Every structure is written in structure tokens, then in C-alpha cells.
Amino acid sequence: MRERLESLRTEALQEIQSATEMELIKELKVKYLGKKGELTAVLRGMGSLSAEERPVIGGLANEVRAALETAFAQKSESLETEELEAKLQSETIDVTLPGASLEPGSIHPLHSVIEQIEDIFIGMGFEIAEGPEVELDHYNFEMLNLPKDHPARDMQDSFYITPEILLRTHTSSVQGRTLLAKEGEVPVRIIMPGKVYRRDDDDATHSHQFTQIEGLVVDRGVSMGELKGVLLQLIQKMFGPDTEVRLRPSYFPFTEPSVEVDIYHPEKGWLEILGAGMVHPRVLEKAGYDSERYTGFAFGLGVERVAMLKYDIDDIRHLYNNDLRFLRQFKSV
């Protein structure tokens, strides 16, 4: 019996050791340790042993079983590891193939600029107002101290629909509407983005339709110093904290004093970026604000101009051609 057990152990261990597949291990397990397995068969013969021999052989048999079980476990583990490794090996992919993610669309650069500027002003406590693009002459001109036959109307030849109705030539038209709606209340702090239209032939620097952002502040004691402060904030946030700014006196019928604001471009020199000024007392009075008690400032900025400068766009028509090869360059803005 002892010999049989010993040889069974040797034989089984050898077979386990030389097995290369899990399937074989399973078979060997059945062969040696199964209910009809060899070890069981040996143990079944224990009955014929003497009382002295029985515990000794029993002990040996358990020893053999334990040894085989350990061997099976170890072998299984190593085979599993090998198999996993082989599987992983076979599953290796080419990580340099293109990704299958969805392609994001892109924001129109003009709207990107508008959103950025809106956020800057919201941060300074401004509201965003809007007004009609088809406007009454009254709001587009008269309320802004531009009576009919005013020479400054020439500066912006307009698209009229009827003698009293036109496409607004500037977002300044929203000034009168907003002030009237506020009914003399202060503080007024609004910006007004939107489309405007002028009789210009479309070329590299002109467009019959373009976009402006108007700003208006009315309160007690508003000064030119504050106008400078707010515009400086805007410019530094849009073009960087070190941007050089220059203010030049200018003329708009609805502001007095009036300012033209330039920023310094390292390659192009001084560039006009927006027009501004202290709200003309007549504009305040027409909208029902006492110009002795209240002062204000207004500014108007060309969104195309900002976008073109910020993104180095050389032709305004790109902004309206909507060529996807152009638009897709603004995915990350």
C-alpha cells in the first residue's frame, strides 16, 4: 500500500508538473482526486489493513492528497496567469489609431467675443439689454441728438424701409429705449449687443451688416475718470493686462465730451477699438433724466474689430462667409 501511495504521488506530481493546459489539470484532478480517482481507490483498500497499519497508511494518504492539492492549486494558478498573459498579449491594440470621440462643433467667433464681453460686464454689475434691429428713426437718431438734416447722419448712411423706419445703424438706438423704460431710475448699467446695418459695400474692412456692443451708465456723479476705468477693465481683460490704451477726443452727437479709444498693437501700431463719451445732456433730458442731477457715459464697440484683432483675422468677410474651414478654427475659444 505504502509503495502504491508513494508511486501514485510521484507519478501524479510529475503529470501535474508537466501539464500545460487547464483542461489537463482538470482531468488529472478527476483522475487522482475524483470520487473514482486513484487515491480514492487506494483508500478504499484500507479496510484490508491491520489496525496498526491503518493510521499510518491513512496519514500517508492524507499527506499525498494534501501534496497533490497544493500542486494542483499552484499549477492552476501559474497556468491561469500564463493564459491571462497570453490573452492580454493577443488583445493588444494600436493606441495610435485615431480616437472615435464625437467631433465638437465650434462657436462663431463673434459670439465668442460677445459672450466674453458680456461676462466681463456682468462681473461689473451690468445688465444685458436688447432692442429691435428694425428701428424708428426716432430712437436711432432723434433721441440721440441727431435731428433730421444733422450733418452727422452722413457718417452712417442708412437702410431705410419707410421715411420713419430703418435698420438701426448702431446699437446706440437701445439707449433711448432703455432709459425711457427705466423711467428716471438709477443706477443704469447696461450693455447692448446686437446687429447693425449700414450702406457700405462689403469688402475686406466693411460689411453692410455688423455687430456692436453699446454700453451705458447713468447715475449720480459719473465722471470721465470712471469711463476710463471701465474701458480699461474691458480692454485689459480682452487683450491682456499690459495692453497700452490711448484716448483721443472725438465727436459723436450723443456724447460730449467724446472719446475714441485706441489700443497699441505691436505690429500694426495704434488701432481704433471703440468710441465713447459722456452722455450728452440733451440725450438724458430727452429720456427724462435731469442732466444736472445725473451724468453718464456711453460707449460703442465693434465686435468684428475686436474679433479680428484678437484672432488675427485679416478680412471681415470671413466672419460672414461661414466657411467651415474658418469656423472650425474656433473650437477652443
Place this chain on the structure above:
Amino acid sequence: MLVSYDWISEYVDLTGITPEMIADELNRTGIEVEVIYTRDNGVSHVVVGHVLSVEKHPEADKLNITQVDVGSSEPLQIVCGAANVAAGQLVPVAIKGANLPGGIKIKDTKLRGVASRGMICSAKELGIPDKFLTEHQKQGILVLGRDAVIGQDIKEHLGMNDQVVELELTPNRSDCLSMMGVAYELSAIFNRELRLPERTEAISSTEKTRVEITTDLEEDCPFYAVQVVKGIQVGPSPQWLQNRLISAGIRPINNVVDVTNYVMIETGQPLHAFDLQTIPTGEIVVRRSRAGETVVTLDGVTRALDDETLLITDGEQILGLAGVMGGESSEVRSHTTTVLLESAYFDPTLICRASRKLGLRSEASNRFEKGIDPERILPALSGAVQLLQEVAGAQIGSDVIVERSGEIEEVTVSLRHDRLMKVLGTSISEEQVGDIFRRLNFSAHFDAEKKVYHVQVPTRRPDIQLEVDLIEEVARIYGYDRIPTTLPWGQQQPGRLTDSQRLRRKLRHLLIDLGLSEVLTYSLTSSKRGKEVGSLTPSTGLVRLAMPMSSEHAVLRTTLLPELIQTAVYNVKHGNEDLAIFEMSKVYVTQEKKLTELPEERLELAFLLTGDLRSARWNRQALPGGDFYVAKGIVQAIFERIGVANVEIQAASHHEGFHPGRTAELIYNGEVLGVLGQMHPQLAKQQDLKDTVVVQLDLERLQQAIQADVRYQAIPRFPAVTRDLALVVDKNVEAGVLEAGIHEVAGELLESVRLFDVFIGSQVGEGKMSIAYSLVYRAADRTLTDAEVTATHSKVVEHLQTTLGAVLRS
């Protein structure tokens, strides 16, 4: 306004001040300088020569051999091809080493065997633009006036060393439309002495030629002055005068016209010279035109007049358009000997209207419509008379005859010192302000007690009417850069977007994240395109521009789709065939045929898909862009993202521009939020587009459909049971109807229905469709038993079988 540096230096001390410095300081103080240029065109080594003799070239018919004295010891022999060369002429000669515009260099050479030591130049060869030349001067060599000095540098003779500063004037600064005005400005900003020419008010005469002046309406022409000048010899002006006109951008014509132009540039007062012989009545009547009248202006154009153009007439004939342009009949010609010089003030509004209506802008109208300085009407007249005496041999033929109403008003404007500081946001001393007024040549009286300046505004500055105008004057001379920067301010308020603005931002970024690119197209479109696609809100007509610049941009759009389609067409043509684009903009609808009030502006969102949305993917199927269901998925994503539920999607076959069988209306609460569909194949074909789907949504209605109230619902605690349902139904049974039927019968136990397969083919039978759903059943308060689910599910099947003839697929 073109400012000659030579000329302006005469009126203000500019010692040590360069044209560049002028430009910088003008820019800083409020007048934009466009450009500074020298008139020399790169010319050098060209001198005045005297043609001594002209002989035919022995070898060439068209060439002449000339001997030209250029002031050196020996005359130069020059071969010249110009037909107009003649002995005795004074001409510009480019000598050896000369540079001419276009990089031409002159050296000694031989022409057909004859030595030629230079070149006699034409005006063109000296780079003088055609617009400054008479017809005569455009041909052949330039023949100089007798005032040229032999050997003199041509640049000196022709004023080509002068530098010109071009001002871009805003409409309020009409005072700088004259050299005198610019001189005042420079004197103020550089704090330099003025040296304006002395002009007498009127030069009287013993001659008593009478001219009767009548003005119909005083306010149209409150001041009209004339003087007769006789014995004139019309001819070219002396070169110095021509040079100054050219620097000012005006073509010299003859001495009479040149003098009126010269004085206009000097003083800002336009003058006009009528040939007195053409005014037999000896009378001037200033009146408004009558509708139907016509006049031939100096430029030879016949102009039809309305009933409010101001005219100068002799009581019978029209002599000219007041303040805009003279008439051809009274024009000064070469044989004219006596002229009537006019200097007047016309109502700016009338002149502005006339010049706009006639489309006729002139140097005169430009000045009159902005308002001229009444104080200069008479000095300008006498200045012109004096100059005519100098350059045209003229004699005075009458006294100055004036017809005027009222006196020139004196304008005094007050400025409170504390108001000035408040508006500027800085402190500035009383002395500084006083000094600024002195520099501006404004006479100001300071009331030290009240701290108020009373400023008498000169008539040359009609733009200054209010206190705030003086504040600007002080500020600009003081320097905007010296005003300190401060930040606001008073009572604070939170800034924010409106609901509509927030919605637009949300939609914009959702669509971008879903892979669509934003475009921005024109609001103005053509009538044809405007009707291509139906609008969401009916409009009785298109809003039309009164005077469009082109038919392409003539009407306002009532839907965004046509321009979006054009954008697709453009991109496809340029090789971008796979497109997913959207736009959010306004459309304009009206219920009026002719606008009497503003049209309704409605915000619309439109998107367009064509080509493959995920094209050229190496490991997955392309996503067809022209697919209705892809677009529908995007619409549903929009609804989910902004919180719009219960939108019915109903087939609609009547939308202009859409495929009648592949279009749906999106309906919420009985109102059409939008339309989703395939572009009509005919329209797509016309535009060379493949299958294209388009969607338009009315943002206002969409916003109203938002259910903003978001509340947490308990997460289910009990398990769900899933049952599949595969049916064969008639092909034309709508999935929506099936789903509605399932919901109706299954009731509360049904948590969700998901379609997972649709198949049409011979295997399921002709006209039939196989459709498969996955139904999830769940109760909130218990675990459903198999029996419960089976009972409900069977009812569903039974219902679909009886109502829709559905057959359960095995």
C-alpha cells in the same frame, strides 16, 4: 481737409514743429490725421530749362534735337519726342542723375545716333496726378509759366517740397475746413503765435455799378454780398497759387476760379464768380426752386429740381444752385472781363438737403451745410477782390453790395468750475482753465465769486453751444490722458443675463457640444430666397428696403433657413461636404403690406445637417447627416436639456421647401414650436445638395414651453421586469400610435417603452412592418409578480391586435 505745411506755416508760428508733430498733437487733441505726404513723388535733379532751339532729328521724323539752357555754362543737347516742344518754352528738364517716379534714372545717352543729355519731362513723368492737370497739360511735355526761373529746382517751382497733412474732420469741426481755422487750432494746441493775413472788411470804389439783390426768404439766405470786378484778363494763375491749390487737392482752372477757391481754402468761405455779361438784368434774386424747373450746372449735367432747392437767379434765368454749384450759363470763360463775386451765408439745412437730393457734393456745399463763419463773409470777398487785382489785372467795378437781415448773434456760454471737475473726475486749477481759453482764442471772463467762466464763443466755432461743449474743449486741450482712471461707484447691483439670453447661451453650447458649428448669416436676403422656405410665423409680406444696394440684400428674412441652405451650398462647393451647422438670429414678420409700425422680430434657432456627420471614421459606420432621425434626436436632446416635455411630433405635408412625406411639426399645447424635415428634394437638387435635413424652432415659444420646476423623484427600490414585444403591423401604422396604445393599456405599471428594431421586407409580408419594443414594468411599492406582469402584457398585446391589427411575431 488737406493742409499744406508751407501755407499753414504762414499763419501760425511752427518753428521747430514738424508735420509729424502736428499729426501727433492733432490726433491727441481730437482731429484725426489720416496721413502725411510729400508732393515730390521721389523726383530729384529736375530743373527749369529754357528751350533755345528745336531742330528735326535727321534719322527720325518724330524726334527733335533741342538745345536747352538749364542755367549751367553750356546748354544741354536733348533729343525730345514730344510734339509740343518749341523754342522759347520753359520746361522741366531731368538732367544726368535724375530720379523720376517709378524708379526711372536719367543718364546721358544717344538716340538714333544723336547724343542726348537729359530728358524734357511731361507732367505725368513728374508724377503729377491727372486730376490736377488741364487737358492741355496731359499732352506732351509740361510747359511752365513765365514765372519759372531757369536752373531752379523743379520741386521748388512746382511746390513739390511741400508736405500735406490730411485731416479727417468730424462734422462738428467745420471750423477746420479752412487754413485759418487750422491755424487757430494749431496755435491753441502748440501755444504758438497766430499770424493771420489782414483782410479789410470792404474795399470801396467810385464805380457805381448797381446790382439789385432780393432774397425771397430771409432765413434761407440771411447774408448775401457781391462786388463787381472788371478789366479781368482770364488766364492761368501764377505758379505759387496753383501750387497751393494742388496741395489743397484742388485743380487749378483759371485765375478767377482759382482765386475764389484759394480764398475759400484760406477762410472757409465759399465764393462764386458769375460772368456779369450773362446777367443782363443786373439783378440777383435768391429764391427756392419750383418743382419741374431744370438747370445745367458747371459740370454740364442737366438737373431737375424739386420745390425747395435754393437758387441764385437774375430774376429770369437760373444762374446757379446756391451753395452747391454754379450754372453753366453764367460760368467764367476765357473771354470774360467782368465778374460778379458772391460771398454769402445760406441755410445749412437747405444746402445739405439739396446736395443730398441731387447727389452733388462740392467743396462749397461741404462748407455751407456745416455752417460757415459769418464774420468772414466780407473779409473773404475783399480778399478775393485784392487777389484778383494781383493776379488777373482786375479793377474794382462797384462797392460791396450787401443784402442782410439781422445782426450776427453773439454767443456766450458759461462754465461752472466745479461742474467741469465733476464731469472730468479730476481737479484742475482755475488758472489752467483760463490759460486754455486764452490759447483757444476764446474771450473768457471769470467770475471768481461764483467760480464761473463766461465765454464769448467766436463765430468760427458754431459747435460750441452748451457748457458741456466747453468742458470738452478744456478737456481735450488739457489732455484726456491726464484724467485719472477710477472705478465705479455708487450703489451696486448684480449683473445678469435675461432668461432669453440664458436660453440662447444654453442652446448654443449644447449644439456645439453635440457637434454642430455655429454660423452667422446676413439678415437681408433676396426676394426670391425669402420665399423659398415657409416661415414659422406667417407674414403677409416681406419687409423691403426702400433703396437696397443690391437685389441680393433687399428684404428682411422671415426664416433663417434659406441663408443656412446657402451656407451649406457655399461649403459643399468649397469641399466641406459634411455639415452640421446652426444659427440663432432674428427673423422679421409683419402683418402689414406697407409698414407703419415696426415689424415683429422673432428669435429663431435653425440647424441643417447634410453629408456624413461622422465621416471617414475607420471603425464605425458613418452617421448620415441627411437623416431625419438624426435631426429629430438633436431636437429631443434640446428639449431634454432645457426642460421641455410633452412635445407632439406630427407629420406635416404642407410646408414650403420641405419634403411632404418627411416633415414633422413640433407641437406644444396646440402651438407649433418648430418644423423638422428633409429639404424638398427639388430645392436640394437646384442647390446641388445631397439629402439635407433642416429644422427651425421659434425660441420664444420654446422658452414658454420650458418647465423650470425640477424636483427630485425617489429612485425605485423594487426590481423591474422587462418584456419584449415583437409585432407585425401594416407599414403605415405610425410608431407613435403603437406607443400611445401601449401606454394607454399598460397604465402605471409600465415604466418605459423602448423601440429596438424596425424591419420592412418580404420576410414579414408585402405592406407589412416588423416592429419590436422592450417594455419595462415596475411598481413603486412592491416587487411585481410574474402573473401581474403577464396579465398586463397580455392586455397590451390584445389591445394592439384588436385596434391596429397587429400580429404577434413568434
